Amino acid sequence: MSPSSGTTRSRQTTSSDFLSESMAVLAELQTRLTSVMLGLGGVKKSGDLERMLGLDRTLAWQLLKVSESSQPLENAAQVPSRVSMNRFVEGAQSLGVEADTTDALLTAHEAFEDLVQRHSGDRVCFNSMISAAGQGDQWHAKELQHRRNVFRGMSHMLGVQAGMMLRSSILRKMPDNADAMEAFNVGGLIDLRLLWEMERINVYQSRTIRKADDGITYESDIARTTFDGDEEYDKHLLSSYCQPSVPQIEIVEGPNGWVYGNLLNGAVGATAESTVMFGTRYYNIPNPESRERQFGTRRYIDLPIKAYVVDELIEPGFASDWLPNVHVMVGTSLTDHRAPAGIERTLPSRLEMEFLGKGPKPIKGFRDYPQMMTEIGQNAGIDVSQYECWRLRVEYPLYGCTITSELIAPDAPS
Structure with missing residues (x-):
């Protein structure tokens, strides 16, 4: 003293x-x-x-x-x-x-x-x-190495890993209502591998809720169906794009508008259950041009994966001058209420969305992707070859983080 x-x-x-x-x-x-x-x-x-x-x-x-x-x-x-x-x-x-x-x-x-x-x-x-x-070159050069180490460690601890997590959207104004949007969302896992046998593993999540100004969630007017307009949850599975074509999947309804899909009774190693794809059509989405002035994809990384890929295929002329933005957060709340200050933190990152031109572009590690998106568009009466493609690809995304990729109007409120 x-x-x-x-x-x-x-x-x-x-x-x-x-x-x-x-x-x-x-x-x-x-x-x-x-x-x-x-x-x-x-x-x-x-x-x-x-x-x-x-x-x-x-x-x-x-x-x-x-x-x-x-x-x-x-x-x-x-x-x-x-x-x-x-x-x-x-x-x-x-x-x-x-x-x-x-x-x-x-x-x-x-x-x-x-x-x-x-x-x-x-x-x-x-x-x-x-x-x-x-937070210069050295930080970002080391970042990938450490994310890869987290992937390996969490694969061992959780007994599961995937080569890729895909989130792709075809977004357009509704043909009969220009004040509303519809999105054909495709999501899934490629090269899913189990390191030990387990009864179920979550492979699909969907919700139709929005957040009010006070942080309390509520059921919105946004509607959710399959690509065919069916409301049966089991039909969200895109069997023709899965390997094998009929993996054993249960789809269950959760609270607050959530729907979950689980792979059941997976085996270890080369199970052939390596690709699972789901499709969901959302409509009556308020047009962000007159409201939030931004739109995009927000995903919590809850599996060890080698690559996370997000595509936004956007109707020509819509949000054409909007600017891309990406941020990564840790400590985000898994509930519908925002985490207290100090828990939620933004990580330094150089991730960027890239404009790839028109139409679905090839994805390394998923050979059938352009054909799949073209066929989904054709079935909906959409020529996706004319849609503008923005892409985010993240190698070894950090387990437990939330990645937001979005397009923001230049005059959007901060």
Whole structure:
């Protein structure tokens, strides 16, 4: 306890303090490493270090990268471990580099290790802190690697994974009511694989509710049928686009306008139940041109999947000057009430919707997609080859996040 105040006060380190201290420590380490390189007669390529000191290629590349960087923070992840640094120092001393020079390098490396331990506890966490501070190229380069690791871990824990989750919509004004829209939504899973046998796994979700200004949900006037206009839930399954054509599916009604589809009694491995597709027609959707001034797809990622693909096939002339927007959130509430502030957070992301021109375009990993969407359009009297296609593709979407992809009018309220 402090004799002057009688209390102990801990100083909270700000991002600026952390970055300033990290920069100073890494700059000193770089200076000392460069001195050792000069003591070796100057090193131009990592291959020189490999031959001179018998180092492995990765270590030689890391050392040269750190010593030559104009921005030490950007290469913090390349700083070798203590064992590797000792190996480099031993090799440098064997070629005549003075002990004072190598000792200074080891001291600087000890200061770096102390920095890591105090602020983060380990190198992996430290590297994330450095890259996240700027949310620059390093953050996004590492993001995919970590999302892939989450996919692998959650596949093991949940016993299920899929190669792709698809959400595709054909959107147009209703022929008999220009103030309302209709959407032919196709959704499903491709290359679904079970890692262990289970009684049921959810593969389809649909709802017809909207949210009032006070956050309370209510049944809207939006109607939901199958593509054929049938209201029988079992007919939402698009058997002709599934593998096999008749997977064992139960479709059940939940509260607040929800309908769920579950795959039953799936087997492990190559079950042939690899693709399940569902189709739902929504109509009497209030025209967003005169209301919200935005529309799109919002999906909670509740399965480990390798790719998430969203297509919006939009009637020509509708929302033609609207702008794409994508954001990813974690901590979102699974109920119909918004999560309290601080729980729901937006993740840094460079995801973008891409305009692909007219008509359904091929999707990597789903060969039959253009044909499927063309046939669905033809059955509804729609020439989708003339519809404008916006697409979002996310590799290894983060399990437990919510991804929103939308088109927003330039004058829409923020």
